[in-house]
Amino acid sequence: MTGFADLPARIDALAAEHDQLAVVLLDAFGWAFVQRHGDHPLLRRLEITPASSQFPSTTTAHLTTLYSGLPVTEHGLYEWRCYEPLVGDVIRPLRFALGASNDPLPITPQELFPWPSRCAGATVLQPAPIADTPYGSAAFAGATVRGFDTFEEAVGLLGELPGVTYLYWDAIDATGHREGPSSEAFVQQSLRALDALAKVRTPMLVTADHGQLDVHTTDHLDLFWSELPRHLTRPPAGSARDLFLHVDDPELVITELSARLEHRAQVRRADELFDHIGPRLRERLADVCVLPAPGRMAALTGFPSAEQRFKGHHGGLTPEESQTWIGFQA
Template sequence: MLNHASIDAVAATRSSSSFALPLYETFGFAQMPQLVRALCRGAASPIPGAVPSGRDAPKTVVSILIDGFGWSYFERFASELPFLRRVVRDGVVSKLTAQFPSTTAAQITTFHTGAPVGESGVFEWFYFEPELDAIFAPLLHSEVGVDALIPVTSRAGLFPARTLYEELTAIGVDAHCHQPRAYTGSPYSCATTRGATTHGYRTFAESLVDLRHAITASRGPSYHALYYEGLDSVSHGHGPGSEHVDAELRMIFAALEAELGAILDDPSVCVLLTADHGHTAVSPERTIYLDEEIPELEGWLRTSRDGRPLVPAGSSRDMFIYVRPESIHEAKARIETVVDGRASVWWVDELVGRGLFGRVTPRLSARLGDLLVLPHDGEMVWWSGGGRFTQQKRGHHGGLSAEELEIPLLAWRAV
């Protein structure tokens, strides 16, 4: 069934513009770790109506995150695909919002560690990291433009100190994380999946077989997190309305139906399926490159101690800009002129005050920057860097459109 309270709550966050606003309590992705904790303890769901009530704690909790599976994709296929029809008929489907920015970095860090974005401080593909005095790519664990990993030993403050897997292990829950083999052992994964038995896979079908085996092998309470990125890659490359995306979605849910059928029929198992964000269609040919349109902008930016401009940060759907105090008003006015009618330029402090990032700790506020450029539907604003950062994407995310921000939560537990 559809959780209509969630749909109404998300609809109520729509502003008068085309932007949606994120929820951090109740119907927000930030509550996903709380939901997992509650299910493992047999407590009430922090997301109202998201799972069947009045049941004992499940022996096994499964949380599947399909990167890029926004609410618009769910709506497009809800009546076609048997797996989705089954959940709509006999499970619960809720609408949530992602945290802002609507990025993998923000959500997957919360998914693994339990810390919301305002606490984790990990919010985008690129951002200024004070500890490194550089623009940092957290998922790659490298500085922007540097083809080398940052040494791990002295960088303990880059990520949250505790993970959800460690919390669950401490209360007797056997914790597992299934993710692409290329990611296992990376500095980011090692930091954010501590406490989990890690399973690396090469294909989605392989991940589901491994998941099924891990579930059946668990003797006591267990938690299994699975992350799949293929849909996101196809959406970036071909755009959300492409036949390539449709084919990928059909493959994903056919594999789920085929490989997890027996698991779905087990009343001791609760299966959750959600996403980190959706996708909106963009045209790379229309990208506005601020360094090309405003050559003097680089001289207005804050720099590292060795004089490197702190750029680029965020993404072409949510560009964060670090500006010298004496130049900030001139920079904002010039950017607004260049992007007029195609993007909005905001003071970051104003958006923090409005709750766009949830409850913000010093860890995040030190990384956020001074200005935020939010492109309108179909638009991108970025930094060329002499061609190093030229955009090629046909689908993207990071902003506040409904297509980017709204995501489904599918919950299933057999009777």
């Protein structure tokens, strides 16, 4: 099995071989859903290779890898919420906002994303609501960015534009969060994407950043151990499937939470979950990571989040979350 971090180099190689290349990322359409829809004409036609997501299995980590060419261990933007030293607080990188509010960051997008964009010279197709964002202004520097209203509209452009055209689609992920990946709505949103892409006949690479699994229970860690908030040095980072805690005594927190949560979650040192930690990840990474069991999420009562309403989520290490794929048609 290859890894998602190898994808930028593969795209470069394919772009050198083809005058036209479509690159499509279906957010959250992981390997489990390729197997679910394995008889679809598009998937039967593609040359498919299973791939492993990076940890955490989250959009921020993977989009930043795709746009910078760096693995998460080097670029350091590892989750929906993560500590940013330039701000001195936990932020939401893709929203370019402080973690506890919608206030914009007091830095430039180029300071958050300081690498040359690998999208330079390409055409980038983004859903209209996120086509013009501060994060995107740095991540897509040098690219032609076009917003679209419907996925079908965007797919129709893939065979018309020269060079590399990159299409990002977030509706499968959003539907999974709202309805759950076992829902009929998730199935239909997946089929909508596959049906549209089946009409493309130019060279095309299709992939996903991660998968999703159904969730139904939230464990509030401070209700299991009331002393936990006193040990926090910053607000929580990560998300409800991989809750990262900045704390003053990691070993104590791991011991106390592990004893109380029992089968509900693993509690690990965060630095043990990566095979390598570069300087940027090290200065952003929290001390402890709580990895809930399948079907569960983790939170703290003092830090409310919309994630507690989710019926599907990702970020952890289960195969449903962390196994993805790369498909190609010449």
